[in-house]
Amino acid sequence: MEILIVILVLVCVIVIPSVKIVPQAKVYVIERLGSYYKTWHNGLHFKIPFVDRVSNDVTLKEIVKDFAPQPVITKDNVTMQIDTVVYFQITDAKLYTYGVESPISAIENLTATTLRNLIGELELDQTLTSRDIINTKMRSILDEATDPWGIKVNRVEVKNIIPPRDIQEAMEKQMRAERERREKILQAEGEKKSSILIAEGEKESAILRAEANRESKIRIAEGEAEALLKLKQAEAESIRLLKQAEADGIDMLKSAKADESVLRLKSFDALAKMADGQATKIIVPAELQGVATLGTTLSEVLDKKQK
Numbered sequence: 172m173e174i175l176i177v178i179l180v181l182v183c184v185i186v187i188p189s190v191k192i193v194p195q196a197k198v199y200v201i202e203r204l205g206s207y208y209k210t211w212h213n214g215l216h217f218k219i220p221f222v223d224r225v226s227n228d229v230t231l232k233e234i235v236k237d238f239a240p241q242p243v244i245t246k247d248n249v250t251m252q253i254d255t256v257v258y259f260q261i262t263d264a265k266l267y268t269y270g271v272e273s274p275i276s277a278i279e280n281l282t283a284t285t286l287r288n289l290i291g292e293l294e295l296d297q298t299l300t301s302r303d304i305i306n307t308k309m310r311s312i313l314d315e316a317t318d319p320w321g322i323k324v325n326r327v328e329v330k331n332i333i334p335p336r337d338i339q340e341a342m343e344k345q346m347r348a349e350r351e352r353r354e355k356i357l358q359a360e361g362e363k364k365s366s367i368l369i370a371e372g373e374k375e376s377a378i379l380r381a382e383a384n385r386e387s388k389i390r391i392a393e394g395e396a397e398a399l400l401k402l403k404q405a406e407a408e409s410i411r412l413l414k415q416a417e418a419d420g421i422d423m424l425k426s427a428k429a430d431e432s433v434l435r436l437k438s439f440d441a442l443a444k445m446a447d448g449q450a451t452k453i454i455v456p457a458e459l460q461g462v463a464t465l466g467t468t469l470s471e472v473l474d475k476k477q478k
Contacts, residue, residue: 266321
């Protein structure tokens with residue numbers, strides 16, 4: 172019974188710790204008798220007690236390291252503090268474990284030296300305006316340098332660029348002067364545009380006034396011409412009516428004369444008929460003109476009676 176208990180204790184102490192479960196996004200570097208044996212990926216694994224051991228527990232996730240500000244000197248001898256952020260990922264656990272001592276520290280030092288080399292080739296103004304260029308060059312250099320360590324540098328970002336206090340004050344004054352200059356330029360441009368708009372408005376107003384005046388004169392002239400034309404037409408119509416009335420009067424006179432002649436002839440005819448009869452009295456119409464005409468008429472009547 173005691174032997175069984177001892178065996179169970181030995182199993183619990185020796186065998187159970189030899190069973191390893193590797194989680195997702197991690198790998199274990201295994202050494203056998205002090206030498207690299209294999210890399211375990213996620214899953215259940217068993218190592219030989221006292222022969223195999225886990226040399227390193229490596230994560231395959233992307234790692235972000237924010238390194239402390241580093242003093243750098245620009246090409247124009249301005250000392251400033253720059254801190255960087257490096258995004259990298261372990262691609263080979265064996266190289267990461269055996270390629271370099273303290274990989275994180277190695278990356279930090281490599282980042283600092285690379286940054287100094289790059290900034291030393293740039294002046295202050297270029298440094299402040301060339302972050303993208305610095306980031307790209309640093310990523311390329313670090314990725315190539317860390318490849319033998321089983322590390323891939325995905326991205327490098329310059330986080331802060333802190334120049335000396337006097338440089339900051341000079342930059343602030345320069346920025347303030349630049350802003351004032353831009354403000355004056357914008358104000359001058361605004362006044363210029365305002366003057367142009369006012370002049371254009373006055374020009375358009377003068378053109379409209381001139382057009383309105385011209386249109387008014389044209390309308391007045393057209394009205395006067397139309398009034399004169401109507402007056403002339405009225406005069407012509409009155410003349411025509413006068414002529415028509417005169418012609419109508421002449422026709423009426425002619426008609427009246429014709430009617431008078433007809434009546435006179437009929438009167439004469441009546442006289443002749445009365446002369447043929449047995450009447451002893453003859454009434455002479457008052458309309459007969461002239462005694463000579465009446466005498467002639469009576470003689471003619473008497474002659475006819477004698478015959």
